[in-house]
Amino acid sequence: MSEFVDNLTWKSRWVLRRNAILGSPAFQRWASRTPFIRLIARRRAAAQFDMIAGFVYTQILTAFVEAELIPYLQSGLRTVDAIVQFAGLEEDATVRLLKAGQSLKICESPQPGMWTLGEAGAPLSANKGAMAMIRHHHLLYTDLARPLALLGQGRQTETALSAYWTYASKTESDAGAEGYSALMAATQPMVSEQILDAYDFAQHRRILDIGGGSGAFSTAVAASACQLKIGIFDLPGVIAEAEKRLGRDSISADFTLHPGSFKETPIPQGYDLITLVRILHDHDDAVCSALLSKVYAALPYGGRLLVVEPMADTPTAQPMGEAYFGMYLWAMGSGRPRSSQETSAMLRNAGFTTIKPVKTALPIITRAIVAIK
Ligand SMILES: CC(C)=CCC/C(C)=C/CC/C(C)=C/C=C/C(C)=C/C=C/C=C(C)/C=C/C=C(C)/C=C/C=C(C)/C=C/CC(C)(C)O
Ligand SMILES: C[S@@+](CC[C@H](N)C(=O)[O-])C[C@H]1O[C@@H](n2cnc3c(N)ncnc32)[C@H](O)[C@@H]1O
Numbered sequence: 001m002s003e004f005v006d007n008l009t010w011k012s013r014w015v016l017r018r019n020a021i022l023g024s025p026a027f028q029r030w031a032s033r034t035p036f037i038r039l040i041a042r043r044r045a046a047a048q049f050d051m052i053a054g055f056v057y058t059q060i061l062t063a064f065v066e067a068e069l070i071p072y073l074q075s076g077l078r079t080v081d082a083i084v085q086f087a088g089l090e091e092d093a094t095v096r097l098l099k100a101g102q103s104l105k106i107c108e109s110p111q112p113g114m115w116t117l118g119e120a121g122a123p124l125s126a127n128k129g130a131m132a133m134i135r136h137h138h139l140l141y142t143d144l145a146r147p148l149a150l151l152g153q154g155r156q157t158e159t160a161l162s163a164y165w166t167y168a169s170k171t172e173s174d175a176g177a178e179g180y181s182a183l184m185a186a187t188q189p190m191v192s193e194q195i196l197d198a199y200d201f202a203q204h205r206r207i208l209d210i211g212g213g214s215g216a217f218s219t220a221v222a223a224s225a226c227q228l229k230i231g232i233f234d235l236p237g238v239i240a241e242a243e244k245r246l247g248r249d250s251i252s253a254d255f256t257l258h259p260g261s262f263k264e265t266p267i268p269q270g271y272d273l274i275t276l277v278r279i280l281h282d283h284d285d286a287v288c289s290a291l292l293s294k295v296y297a298a299l300p301y302g303g304r305l306l307v308v309e310p311m312a313d314t315p316t317a318q319p320m321g322e323a324y325f326g327m328y329l330w331a332m333g334s335g336r337p338r339s340s341q342e343t344s345a346m347l348r349n350a351g352f353t354t355i356k357p358v359k360t361a362l363p364i365i366t367r368a369i370v371a372i373k
Helices: 010-022 025-033 037-066 069-074 080-087 091-103 121-125 128-143 147-152 160-164 177-198 216-224 236-248 285-298 318-332 340-349
Strands: 107-111 114-117 206-210 229-234 254-259 273-277 304-309 354-358 367-372
Touching: 010 025, 025 037, 037 069, 037 091, 037 128, 069 080, 069 114, 069 121, 080 091, 091 107, 114 121, 128 160, 128 177, 128 318, 147 318, 160 318, 177 216, 177 236, 177 304, 177 367, 206 216, 206 285, 216 229, 216 254, 229 236, 236 254, 273 285, 285 304, 285 340, 304 340, 340 354, 340 367
Parallel strands: 206 229, 206 273, 229 254, 273 304
Antiparallel strands: 107 114, 304 367, 354 367
16 A cells, blocks of 8 residues: 555555555456456566567567668578578577577568568668667667666766767867767768758748757758758767768758857857757757757747657557666666657747647658647
8 A cells, every 4th residue: 555545546545456456466367368358467577578578579579680680581582591501500509590590570471491581581682771770789788788887876876878879978178079970870861851841941041950960960951952952960079970971972952061069159140041950959958958059049030840759648659668768878877758748848948939740641750749939
């Protein structure tokens, strides 16, 4: 029973009662033997096992990605011998990996001795960004190896992720910008695809992408609305990456590069749309509030701010917000996942009066909010 017996609502009473039943070995025994009810019991037991074994499943997927087996198996049916050669593993290890992958639907064997991707592997083959994310997860899992120690040591300690995202480490710099900018550029297509379908950029003349990285989002926007003039604002080391990338790909759109830190440098003016793509969740509330106020001041009346990032209260994807990004950003040492209501409240506090959600097709990848000055 709760310590605050007098204050129990009907919902708390129900939850305590339900938990007492679910936690009872006698009830579990009864449920697993009773016709029909046992179907629910089996599903719940399997879900519990999945939560216990999730790390193992992830590492099996990682092995497929690191061995480049996802594109290899997508391109046709392969014999075990060919997969042994391709993956550079012994035959028994290859078969163990294939059977593990088969149980997770990463791969399947539609005829004896021949393998291709399964129903979970095939969609991944189209998503180079997700594969890049999977490759960098060893940093997150290093930090999470002892989760209680990670939570207990507070946020000022250096971790594998804070050493990677150097702007989030306690020494805040743009060293290593090349590594994280490449990861962001690799994963940007899945984000920009969602936003370009959901928001009409052609209604604007000049767009400033704050924290725009090496310019992957900006170039996608420029390709969809070619009359736009686009500014990219980021740390000097990242702007150097943008300069290299725009030059290398001979991108001819009208870009202006603004090196600086939004914590110190004034936000450039003259833009009628400012975008913050995967920026706010990286930072603690005080930094976000200061940034949003500066953005508000930099916009003309009628100007807009578009916030694009995964959000915590996403229906059908709750664990993505508070579990995945919650622990990820804790390990990184900065920021937190916010619900759309929390972000909207911050926008209101910064001065914006009209704040509207922008519906995306796959909210697990990103959501968006537009705020008008
Ligand atoms: C035809 C048949 C047989 C059946 C039809 C049934 C049917 C309709 C099937 C649908 C098949 C289908 C179209 C599947 C599509 C699947 C898709 C689009 C899956 C997309 C998955 C996306 C994923 C998994 C994205 C993962 C993203 C991650 C992990 C992002 C991590 C981001 C990080 C760490 C960001 C870091 C930046 C920082 C530091 C936080 O700022
Ligand atoms: C998670 S990445 C997102 C990059 C890009 N918007 C995208 O979605 O692909 C965060 C970006 O914010 C930039 N950033 C972090 N702190 C910054 C600061 N104080 N001033 C300017 N940019 C900053 C980083 O350098 C990085 O490019």
